[in-house]
Amino acid sequence: MSEEVTYADIKFHDSSKTENIQEFDQLGIKVYITLKTEVGKLNELQNFKEELQRNISIQLMHNMNNSEKIRNLSITLQEIATKLCHELYRNNQEHKCKPCPKQWxxxxxxxxxxxxxxxxxxxxxxxxxxxxxxxxxxxxxxxxxxxxxxxxxxxxxxxxxxxxxxxxxxxxxxxxxxxxxxxxxxxxxxxxxxxxxxxxxxxxxxxxxxxxxxxxxxxxxxxxxxxxxxxxxxxxx
CATH class of the missing domain: 3.10.100.10 (Mannose-Binding Protein A, subunit A)
Incomplete structure (x- = not known):
């Protein structure tokens, strides 16, 4: 009778260990899945960040090119205005475009x-x-x-x-x-x-x-x- 009890006790303890191992495995799987999911999200964020940086760089280059074009256009307009004003000045030495005070x-x-x-x-x-x-x-x-x-x-x-x-x-x-x-x-x-x-x-x-x-x-x-x-x-x- 005592042997059966002992065997039953041992079987019972073995069953508890198996359940614990299964629970641990399930927990490990959940942790792994969670980590994998978070790593995936982190990679997505990293890719988004890199794409955003590329877009910003492209936009900055575009803005710089536009600024250079605007600056060159302003210089060209200034040169045209100055040449035109010289022509107007030849006909009227007090024309309003003249960049000098009156009588100068x-x-x-x-x-x-x-x-x-x-x-x-x-x-x-x-x-x-x-x-x-x-x-x-x-x-x-x-x-x-x-x-x-x-x-x-x-x-x-x-x-x-x-x-x-x-x-x-x-x-x-x-x-x-x-x-x-x-x-x-x-x-x-x-x-x-x-x-x-x-x-x-x-x-x-x-x-x-x-x-x-x-x-x-x-x-x-x-x-x-x-x-x-x-x-x-x-x-x-």
Whole structure:
């Protein structure tokens, strides 16, 4: 009788172990399936992320290309407006597209004004400064030919004052000079000599002498809308 009980007990315990193993296997399968599912989702997210990054990169490149095209188009429009304004300026020197103040002369990318009224060199320089300009400095052949065509007489130039008298020379020889004025002179010592233009020559005279002056400053960019848009007649809608 005791052997049967013992066998039954052993059989019972073996049955419990088998059930535990089966439950463990089932749990393992569930864990495996869960992990596999999550790994699949993670891979999908990774693929989505990579695809999103590719799309963003493509969009950024597209935007950069568009920005470059827009920039190039703006430059082209500005060049067209400037050329057109030059043509309009030839017919009407006070056309609204002119990038210089009234009474100023426009040449290439600069504005020039002739100040008639005899003043000392230092006073003339200060007057130019009050207009955010400076006394004329001729530094290239285009400006040289432009100024020669004006046939100016007794106009101060933006040449640095000199201690000693300097003989006159042709205006053509001045553009290669390193003597162009570079800074303000607050206290001009009497006895110095300043350069001025007279016809096709540059002369030097005492800086306290009285002469006219010609100022220059950088022209503003031509406004595209003021050039390309058709003017509305007075009284028009």
């Amino acid at each position: 002369i426009w040449h290439e990318d600069s504005c020039y004004v002739l100040l008639e009224g005899y003043k000392a060199w230092q006073k003339s320089e200060k007057i130019c400064s009050s207009h955010n300009a400076s006394l004329l400095k001729i530094k290239n052949k285009s400006v040289l030919e432009f100024i020669k065509s004006r046939r100016l007489r007794a106009y101060w130039l933006g040449l640095s004052p000199r201690k000693d008298y300097t003989p006159s020379k042709l205006l053509d020889e001045t553009i290669i000079s390193s003597d162009w004025f570079r800074s303000n002179t607050n206290d001009l010592i009497n006895g110095k000599y300043c350069g001025y233009i007279h016809d096709l020559y540059v002369y030097y005279d005492e800086c306290t002498s009285l002469k006219n002056a010609v100022c220059e400053k950088l022209a503003n960019p031509v406004k595209i809308e003021s050039t390309l848009m058709k003017e509305v007649p007075d009284g028009g809608m």
